[in-house]
Amino acid sequence: MPSRKDPDASANVPSFYGAELRYRRELAGLTLEQLAEGSFRGVPFLSQIERGERRMPLDLSRHVDQKLGTDGFFERRCEDARRAKQSGHAEYFADVAEMEQHAETIEEWAPMLVPGLLQTAPYARAIVRAAMPRATDREVEEKVSARMRRAELFDAERPPAFWAILDESLIRRGALPDEGMAELLEHILGVVHATRSILQIVPQTSAAHAFMMGMTKVMTFPDAPPVVYVESLHSGQLIDYPALVKQYRESYDLLRAAALSTEASLAMIQAAAEDYRNGEHRDRLERRPLA
Template identity: 35%
Template sequence: MAALFGARVRKLRLAAGLTQVELGEMVHVVGTRITQIERASGARPTLELARALDVALGADDLLVELWPFVYREAFPDWSRKFMEYSERAVAVREYAAHVVPGLLQTEDYARAVLRVGRTLGSAEQLEERVALRMGRQQRLGSPDRPELWVVLDEAVLRRPVGGQAVMREQLARLLRTATEPHITVQVLPFDQGEHDVMGGSLTVLTMPDGTEIAYTEGAHYGQLVEDPDEVRSFALTYDRLRAAALPPLMSLDMIRSVREDNHRGAKVPSRSDRRRLAQEQLQQSGGRQLRGGGRRIPRGRRPRP
């Protein structure tokens, strides 16, 4: 795809009667950068550069439409396939062990996460990854948005990724999800002890036809699980984590406490207290399931158990 992108740039440049240096000046890069793009060598073009080339060459969004496919070549097959499934899923259930899930990350938090432990060749490649991650979040505001249910390990809240300022804004972003009717956030506290997904994160996707896909991920690997029996096992594991986590309203209180830097004095309710409060919430709602912020989940929009 990078070679195809480069060939299109070269064809459009020659049709416009421009040299590589002249085109570079128009999009504010050196001429050798245009050479690299046309030869599919060096760093891949950023989204901003693809847009600038599209305008300069009058490509009518052709280069912008090609750019995501160039970007995806940087990912292994299993990762690309998972992203394709995610873009069509009607429900996403995710347990995050170490960092906030990509769909809920702020830009600065995403940049801090992507900068660590990856062999990116340049700052441009880092910005490509950040831009794509932010782009995937747009689906949460679209008409076909999925139901998103996230269980965060308490460690996710405690670790100041990117520094205190970045983390405070990230926690504020999580709190703002309470206003979204299709997003639920829970926290799995440390006092729950060991569990079946301690080694990494887990995502269960529900597709439009009702089938489910599971995805497990560690620091440097990922595994897409499509076998129905294995997926059912992972879905049950996720439901156990969800049941062990703090109820949504209490989870938001804990996130707020950590953000206000009062977490050392914050008292995590005991399991019996959590069961009692959860039962009170159910009774207040007439037995229907509550989500963060006290709103009910529409019957037709709940993730499948």
């Protein structure tokens, strides 16, 4: 049996509390199954917390304190871990950004926005500013920097296998001036080629298909069950219920079948980038027939 890999408690605040949770649990002589009992949380969730990969929610911290007799220790400290993990991300996305670093595969459906892992700083800045018009420049730049850091996972020794499916409208909608859009599309092509990722486009001529609503991310892990993340404008939800995760993954497979091939998708992005570079994008839009 391989030796157990203990978390590095010095790495960050979540890792510290994860290591402390494991220490206190083992000191109490409890297994993960015994600690999870009565918490409405699964063993994989607790295991990820012990490894510093997910923050401890308030309801679970209270359960753990009661089960381990830790006198409110974890309830008092779970807010510290939450702030440390947020690091420029929306609170509801903080766990997801951390989990991306440990994922074996990441599969995204993006009907409205280019996925964060493929964004350029100008695009991220425009999106953040549109969603938060009253934010200060410092707040905007903090979020842009956090989004750019996420892409560093592609530099890891064993980066996750990445698969993205985008709606065609994302490459047609001028979220930036033409030059910025050309740079964004060329950046997407560069990331896909450099990381040997897979990208598909669902054409605007496509009929009804699975996943017509909402951004979705599916992540699998080498040592934990898969999860699904769904997001709307000001909220997001992690789903780990196995039956529901299975349904989402089946829908994603159906979406793959409805999308263009990788070759056709990349050719479409390349052509769109050239149109933006040559100032032909708006001319093509004006010549498109109205529905």
